[in-house]
Amino acid sequence: NPPVPPERARRRIGIMGGTFDPIHYGHLLAAEEAYSAFHLDEVIFVPTGLPPHKQADRVTSPEDRYAMTLLATLDNAHSRVSRLEIERRGSSHTVDTLREMRHWYPPDSVEFFFITGLDAVLEILSWKNPQEVSGLCHLVAVSRPGYNPKKMEDLPEAVRRAILPLEIPLLAISSTEIRQRVTQGRSIRYLVPTPVAQYIEKKGLYRGKP
Numbered sequence: 001n002p003p004v005p006p007e008r009a010r011r012r013i014g015i016m017g018g019t020f021d022p023i024h025y026g027h028l029l030a031a032e033e034a035y036s037a038f039h040l041d042e043v044i045f046v047p048t049g050l051p052p053h054k055q056a057d058r059v060t061s062p063e064d065r066y067a068m069t070l071l072a073t074l075d076n077a078h079s080r081v082s083r084l085e086i087e088r089r090g091s092s093h094t095v096d097t098l099r100e101m102r103h104w105y106p107p108d109s110v111e112f113f114f115i116t117g118l119d120a121v122l123e124i125l126s127w128k129n130p131q132e133v134s135g136l137c138h139l140v141a142v143s144r145p146g147y148n149p150k151k152m153e154d155l156p157e158a159v160r161r162a163i164l165p166l167e168i169p170l171l172a173i174s175s176t177e178i179r180q181r182v183t184q185g186r187s188i189r190y191l192v193p194t195p196v197a198q199y200i201e202k203k204g205l206y207r208g209k210p
């Protein structure tokens with residue numbers, strides 16, 4: 001008789017999407033807490049290309065944001081960083097990324113856990129095809145200071161079904177504040193990993209226009 005293949009559990013892959021302009025300890029903690037809470041096999045950080053919601057702002061080049069994400073996750077054996085979105089022409093949408101990543105794995109061999117802060121989940125109705133997104137992954141909604149988890153009850157049932165709320169130690173850190181601090185010449189130590197701070201310094205990022 002041919003050998004029976006062993007029952008293969010589905011791989012559980014976390015996906016941490018973000019602009020990461022720059023990446024900070026709020027992002028890293030969210031990813032790590034989701035990794036432990038949902039017994040994930042790994043977390044893939046996916047820096048956005050041209051972020052659809054942020055086109056009006058000046059955003060740091062995808063290559064710099066990718067480099068900082070790599071530096072921030074270097075010491076974490078179960079993290080990797082994908083160039084998928086930064087190499088895609090035009091703007092990136094979560095639904096396109098999920099559709100594409102599904103093809104990296106044999107059919108039905110993987111479960112995706114898309115990790116977002118509560119602020120992002122509450123905006124999901126403004127994403128491209130929110131219902132399809134909800135069908136392609138679990139949506140891990142991590143707590144973030146200033147956002148009320150009760151607001152998730154207002155989301156349509158089809159979306160709510162996909163949400164896995166996750167309370168994490170609240171870190172009131174945002175990339176916006178880090179950029180402002182650098183522009184003002186204030187310290188960002190202990191808000192971002194040291195190599196990220198060194199990269200920002202070396203490349204002169206966020207110094208503001210003369």
Ligand code: ATP
Nearest residue numbers: 017018019020026116117120144171173174175176
């Ligand atoms: P910006 O201020 O430029 O919007 P940000 O700090 O919100 O930056 P993003 O790259 O926009 O960072 O966020 C990527 C993802 O990480 C989003 O899902 C966001 O909700 C989540 N996130 C960011 N900061 C935190 C934090 N401090 N705690 C929990 N989740 C966070």
Ligand code: MG
Nearest residue numbers: 019119174175
């Ligand atoms: Mg944000």
